[in-house]
Amino acid sequence: DAGVTQSPTHLIKTRGQHVTLRCSPISGHKSVSWYQQVLGQGPQFIFQYYEKEERGRGNFPDRFSARQFPNYSSELNVNALLLGDSALYLCASSLAPRLAGGAEQFFGPGTRLTVL
Amino acid sequence: KNEVEQSPQNLTAQEGEFITINCSYSVGISALHWLQQHPGGGIVSLFMLSSGKKKHGRLIATINIQEKHSSLHITASHPRDSAVYICAVRGGADGLTFGKGTHLIIQP
Numbered sequence: 214d215a216g217v218t219q220s221p222t223h224l225i226k227t228r229g230q231h232v233t234l235r236c237s238p239i240s241g242h243k244s245v246s247w248y249q250q251v252l253g254q255g256p257q258f259i260f261q262y263y264e265k266e267e268r269g270r271g272n273f274p275d276r277f278s279a280r281q282f283p284n285y286s287s288e289l290n291v292n293a294l295l296l297g298d299s300a301l302y303l304c305a306s307s308l309a310p311r312l313a314g315g316a317e318q319f320f321g322p323g324t325r326l327t328v329l
Numbered sequence: 330k331n332e333v334e335q336s337p338q339n340l341t342a343q344e345g346e347f348i349t350i351n352c353s354y355s356v357g358i359s360a361l362h363w364l365q366q367h368p369g370g371g372i373v374s375l376f377m378l379s380s381g382k383k384k385h386g387r388l389i390a391t392i393n394i395q396e397k398h399s400s401l402h403i404t405a406s407h408p409r410d411s412a413v414y415i416c417a418v419r420g421g422a423d424g425l426t427f428g429k430g431t432h433l434i435i436q437p
Contacts (some may be wrong), residue, residue: 246424250370255333255415255427269424301370318362318425320372 215239217306217321225327226294234289234324238306244268245287246318247279248303256303262287263309291326299328331356335416335428343436348403350431352416355397359419363390363401366413366430375401375414406435 218237226232238245244263248256261269262281281287285306291298302325305318332355342348352361363375376383376390378399383390387406392399403410411434417425 248424248427253429255417255429256372256425258424258426261424271424303370303372305372317374317377319374320364323370323372325370 217304217319219302219304219321219324221324222322223325223327225329227329228294228296230294231290231292232294232326234291234302234304234326235286236289236304236306236321237286238304239319242306242308242319243285244307244309244316245281245285246305246307247287247289248305249273250301250303250323251297252300259289294328296328299326301325331358331418331426333416333418333426333428335414335431337431338429339432339434341434341436342406344407346406346435348406348410348433348435350401350414350416350433352399352401352428353397354416354418354426357394357397361392361399362417362419362425363399364415364417366415372415403433408435408437411435 220235246261247259250256258271259273260279265281276292279289301323303323304321307316307318309316334353336351360379362377365373378392387404389402413430413432415430416428
C-alpha cells in the first residue's frame with residue numbers, strides 16, 4: 214500500500230509568486246493536515262481538513278489556503294510568497310480528525326519550498 | 330496554547346548506550362506522539378500514547394499525565410538510530426503541537 218504522497222518534492226519560487234502543493238492521503242484516510250517546518254524548528258500546524266471541510270487552522274496569514282477534494286487529496290496554496298515561507302511543507306493523513314486519545318497521523322515525505 | 334519542551338536539544342552517544350529523550354508540555358492533552366525525522370525530512374510515527382508505556386523493539390515510550398511529561402528510551406543504541414526525535418501533543422481541535430526536536434547522533 215502506498216503511504217502519503219506529496220508533490221512536487223522540491224520547488225523554487227521567487228518573492229511575490231504563488232505556489233500549489235499537493236498531497237494524497239493513505240487510501241481510506243479522510244483527514245489531511247498540513248504543517249510548515251522551518252529549518253531547525255519543529256513543524257507548525259497550518260490546516261486540517263476532514264470530509265472536504267476545514268476542521269482546524271493554525272496561526273498563519275490569509276495568504277495560506279487549502280482545500281480537500283472528493284477523493285480526499287488536498288492542495289495547499291500560498292500566495293504572494295515571502296522569503297520566510299521557505300520551509301519543508303509536510304502533509305499528514307489519518308482516519309479521522311480526532312478520536313478519543315487521538316488518531317495516529319502518517320506523514321508524507323514533504324515538499325521543500327525555497328523562495329528567492 | 331500548549332508549550333512543548335524537549336531535552337536535550339542535542340545528544341551524542343556511543344553505540345550500545347541507553348538513550349533517554351524527555352518531553353514536557355504545559356496543558357492537558359488527549360495524546361502524545363513520538364516521531365522520528367531523518368535528514369531529507371521524512372517523518373515516521375514511532376508511538377502514540379495517552380497513558381502508561383509502550384514498547385516497540387528497542388524503543389520504549391512512557392508518559393505521566395499528572396506530571397505532563399513523557400520520555401523516549403532507546404536501548405542498545407545503534408548508528409542507524411541517528412535522527413531527530415520529535416515530541417508532539419494533541420490537545421484540542423487543532424492539529425499537533427510539536428517540540429523543536431532532539432538531534433541524536435550515535436557514534437560507532
